[in-house]
Amino acid sequence: MAADRTREEQQAINYAFDNNGTWAVLTSFEKLRLFNARRDWLVLSFERPSAYLDEFDLLWLLSYDSVCSGELDRLSDQRHRADVDTDYLALSTSGASAWPATSWPARPTTRGAFCRWPC
Numbered sequence: 001m002a003a004d005r006t007r008e009e010q011q012a013i014n015y016a017f018d019n020n021g022t023w024a025v026l027t028s029f030e031k032l033r034l035f036n037a038r039r040d041w042l043v044l045s046f047e048r049p050s051a052y053l054d055e056f057d058l059l060w061l062l063s064y065d066s067v068c069s070g071e072l073d074r075l076s077d078q079r080h081r082a083d084v085d086t087d088y089l090a091l092s093t094s095g096a097s098a099w100p101a102t103s104w105p106a107r108p109t110t111r112g113a114f115c116r117w118p119c
Contacts, residue, residue, distance in 0.1 A: 013037045023072065025062075034062070036076045043076045 005013070009026055016024035016037035023043075024035040032052075034044040044061070046052055052059055061071045 009033065009035070013040060034072075039076070041076075043072070 009024075012024040012026045013035050014037075016022070016035075017040075022036060022038050024037045026033045026035070030049055032044070032046040033042060035041065036043050044058055046055065046059070058075075060066060061075055066072065
């Protein structure tokens with residue numbers, strides 16, 4: 001469960017998940033939120049009534065034809081990506097000795113002396 005979920009949002013996600021659903025829709029008609037219950041993440045959010053018109057192309061993804069053609073799946077999959085370059089992460093967490101000293105430019109410290117990154 002995400003820490004920023006309201007009780008109602010989590011209830012809708014749990015209900016969809018427990019009933020083998022993929023999507024959970026929660027709306028007050030002023031706001032609308034669409035969650036992927038299988039991945040427990042927010043896919044669409046309309047926070048004010050004017051957003052329905054301003055972002056009608058996104059709202060149209062909730063149409064029967066769009067859902068049947070997999071448009072929601074494609075929208076949800078856009079969020080599923082590697083956020084971190086795993087090679088860079090491995091190098092950066094392996095310790096400062098893995099960084100060649102020449103790869104860091106000299107920079108002044110707050111005391112006016114110079115050091116090499118990282119200080």
